Structure formats: C-alpha cells, structure tokens
Amino acid sequence: MVRLGLPQLPKNSGPDRLGFAKAGFRRLLTDGTDPAELRVGAVFEPDRATATLAAVNEAASTIATMPANFTRFPNSDQRVFEIVRQRRTKATGIELDLQRLQAWGKLVVPGHLWRALCRFGAWIEPMLVAEWNRLMRTYADRMSLPVPLGMAEAALEWREPVRSTSIARLAAERISRSDRQLECIWTGQELPLTRLDIDHCLPWAAWPCSDLWNLGPCDRKVNQRQKRDRVPSAAIFADSRDRIIGWWELAYLANDALSARFEREVAAALPVDGRGDLADIYSALDWRRLRLLQDQRVPEWTAV
Incomplete structure (x- = not known):
C-alpha cells in the first residue's frame, strides 16, 4: 500500500512520515522486495539480512510503543497485550525461523481473545479490510489525492498460498x-x-x-x-x-x-x-x- 502511494495517515501518502518506515523498511521498499519473500522460514544473504533485521526491529518497536501500549480493556487502564522485548541481535545472514523471531521478543495475547479471533476470523477480517479501505479513501479525499476505483481493494486483497505438491x-x-x-x-x-x-x-x-x-x-x-x-x-x-x-x-x-x-x-x-x-x-x-x-x-x- 505504501509502495502504491496510498495514504496510511492523514496528510501522508508516502513512507517519509510513517513512524515505522525508517531506513530498513525504506530499503526493502525501494529494492523491490515482495511481501511473500518475508515468509517464516525464508533465508537471507548479508545485504538483505541487514535491511530485514532493521525493518523488523523498527516494526517491533512501533508495535510495542503504540498499539500494544494504548490498546486497553474497556473502562480500564489494563493493557490487553503484554510485550516482552529482547535485545536486538546482529547477524551477517539470517533465517526467519522461530528462534530468530523470538529474538525480537513476544507479544502475549490473552487466551480468550486468541480463541475468539480464531473462531470469528472469517467475519473479523473482512470488517477490518473494509474499514482500512474506508480510512485510506478518507485520507485521500482530504488531500485531493485521486485513488482509482479498485486500487485500494486490490492492495488489501489477501494473497492466497500456492498449492504445490x-x-x-x-x-x-x-x-x-x-x-x-x-x-x-x-x-x-x-x-x-x-x-x-x-x-x-x-x-x-x-x-x-x-x-x-x-x-x-x-x-x-x-x-x-x-x-x-x-x-x-x-x-x-x-x-x-x-x-x-x-x-x-x-x-x-x-x-x-x-x-x-x-x-x-x-x-x-x-x-x-x-x-x-x-x-x-x-x-x-x-x-x-x-x-x-x-x-x-x-x-x-x-x-x-
């Protein structure tokens, strides 16, 4: 979505003003990295590993300080999500396996919330996609930024896994x-x-x-x-x-x-x-x- 110029914040249509879009994210954005390449189990050579490590670390920091910090239970100051951060590690090459992902820390989801998301995900996901599409169009209208019909919907479309045996x-x-x-x-x-x-x-x-x-x-x-x-x-x-x-x-x-x-x-x-x-x-x-x-x-x- 950022690559297509769709605004993610009011008065923003590029990565320069996004809190999480720092050097690592911008490098992955400009070198043509496809989202499918960032799958769990992927292996990266040193140059791509440096950018990937930086981008994930930036995203983890943003999650910890923003949504995980400010998402609270109704009428309460109690946080919904618990964050356990780890020290950032350096590497000359990486494999995005479970051990590497754990090096960034953990986001603990309450069991009852996790079960509800699993069971009602078929209804929750379309609602979130529709709402994010509405927000992007609202931001674009405020900026008089033309968004062709279907562009935002296509950017939010879930990429189905490839069936291969x-x-x-x-x-x-x-x-x-x-x-x-x-x-x-x-x-x-x-x-x-x-x-x-x-x-x-x-x-x-x-x-x-x-x-x-x-x-x-x-x-x-x-x-x-x-x-x-x-x-x-x-x-x-x-x-x-x-x-x-x-x-x-x-x-x-x-x-x-x-x-x-x-x-x-x-x-x-x-x-x-x-x-x-x-x-x-x-x-x-x-x-x-x-x-x-x-x-x-x-x-x-x-x-x-």
Missing part, C-alpha cells in the same frame, strides 16, 4: 525407484506410481498449507473418492502414525536440503520444535487436526 511427488517417485516400498499413508497398501496422489493430510480447503509435513503419498481412489476435503478421524490418524513418520524419514529427512526445509516449516506452523523427535511432530500434527475439527467444524473422514 511437486516436491513430495518427486520424493515419492525417488522412493518408488529404490529398493524401498512406497505405500499409501492411510491404507498401508503398496502404491504404484500409476495410482499415486499426493494428499494434504489436513485438507487444503480447511488449512491451505503445502508444507512438507502436510503432504503424503495416497492412493488416488482413496484421496479423490473417500477422504477428499475431510479431516481424518482420530482412529484413522492413529492407525497411520507409523506410516506418516516413516514417510517423513524416507522422503524428507534422508535428504539434507529437504530436511532443513522440513524442520523450518514444522517450527513455523506446528506447536513443536522442527528439530524435535518425529513422534512429537506427529503429536503436534494430531493436535492441529483436532483444532480444525473443533474450531472449523470440518467434516470428518471416519472409514477407509
């Missing part, structure tokens, strides 16, 4: 060509490449995530006619435990490059350290499965 498919093909037997993670039956599908364990329709931990080999008939967009039941998931863990070991952890990516993606999306025991990662995935059933009422797949 290619890496998991290549891993399955590699295993199939070796002396190891490729099997369907849900049925345990031998799986020839002619019947191979790559399934999202937690369905894409409910959890749009193509992280490696969420992808597994599945018989095409089981995937497309039985499981489809449903969440596996506790019984099916427990029965598939050893096959899921075995797939992770053969497909990802046996490959140095994929192993590092697998660990980063686990740490970013599941409540467990990506370098932990695979049994713990399975338990974290099972916890995420249960949350989908409870919070989103996703249909359950109960029989193979």
Whole structure:
C-alpha cells in the first residue's frame, strides 16, 4: 500500500512520515522486495539480512510503543497485550525461523481473545479490510489525492498460498525407484506410481498449507473418492502414525536440503520444535487436526 502511494495517515501518502518506515523498511521498499519473500522460514544473504533485521526491529518497536501500549480493556487502564522485548541481535545472514523471531521478543495475547479471533476470523477480517479501505479513501479525499476505483481493494486483497505438491511427488517417485516400498499413508497398501496422489493430510480447503509435513503419498481412489476435503478421524490418524513418520524419514529427512526445509516449516506452523523427535511432530500434527475439527467444524473422514 505504501509502495502504491496510498495514504496510511492523514496528510501522508508516502513512507517519509510513517513512524515505522525508517531506513530498513525504506530499503526493502525501494529494492523491490515482495511481501511473500518475508515468509517464516525464508533465508537471507548479508545485504538483505541487514535491511530485514532493521525493518523488523523498527516494526517491533512501533508495535510495542503504540498499539500494544494504548490498546486497553474497556473502562480500564489494563493493557490487553503484554510485550516482552529482547535485545536486538546482529547477524551477517539470517533465517526467519522461530528462534530468530523470538529474538525480537513476544507479544502475549490473552487466551480468550486468541480463541475468539480464531473462531470469528472469517467475519473479523473482512470488517477490518473494509474499514482500512474506508480510512485510506478518507485520507485521500482530504488531500485531493485521486485513488482509482479498485486500487485500494486490490492492495488489501489477501494473497492466497500456492498449492504445490511437486516436491513430495518427486520424493515419492525417488522412493518408488529404490529398493524401498512406497505405500499409501492411510491404507498401508503398496502404491504404484500409476495410482499415486499426493494428499494434504489436513485438507487444503480447511488449512491451505503445502508444507512438507502436510503432504503424503495416497492412493488416488482413496484421496479423490473417500477422504477428499475431510479431516481424518482420530482412529484413522492413529492407525497411520507409523506410516506418516516413516514417510517423513524416507522422503524428507534422508535428504539434507529437504530436511532443513522440513524442520523450518514444522517450527513455523506446528506447536513443536522442527528439530524435535518425529513422534512429537506427529503429536503436534494430531493436535492441529483436532483444532480444525473443533474450531472449523470440518467434516470428518471416519472409514477407509
């Protein structure tokens, strides 16, 4: 939005007067950094790391001194959010993993508020987007700044994750060509490449995530006619435990490059350290499965 010149404050249509838009932010803005590049798990070389570290540190400071400081409970001086800041660290190159993000500190959200945001996010998000769009247009009108129809809405549009199973498919093909037997993670039956599908364990329709931990080999008939967009039941998931863990070991952890990516993606999306025991990662995935059933009422797949 800043790059497009849309005003973020009254009498402002650029980064010069924004409190958080200091040297790091402006550098990322001018060198063409795409927001998708700042995802959790991304790795930056020294030059880009310097700008990214500065920009995140500036944003963290602004959050701590402004919204987190002034957001209070109704009729109370008690802050809604608790801020725990850490000392800024220097680095010649960085990986935006959980450990690095924790170096900037923590923003503690009350449990009841977090649960409400998760459950009602489908209604809260459109309201916030509409209100921010209205504010930008109000600022622009005061400045007699023309904003083409649809420009603000396009800038606020959520960028959907890319659905991709290619890496998991290549891993399955590699295993199939070796002396190891490729099997369907849900049925345990031998799986020839002619019947191979790559399934999202937690369905894409409910959890749009193509992280490696969420992808597994599945018989095409089981995937497309039985499981489809449903969440596996506790019984099916427990029965598939050893096959899921075995797939992770053969497909990802046996490959140095994929192993590092697998660990980063686990740490970013599941409540467990990506370098932990695979049994713990399975338990974290099972916890995420249960949350989908409870919070989103996703249909359950109960029989193979």
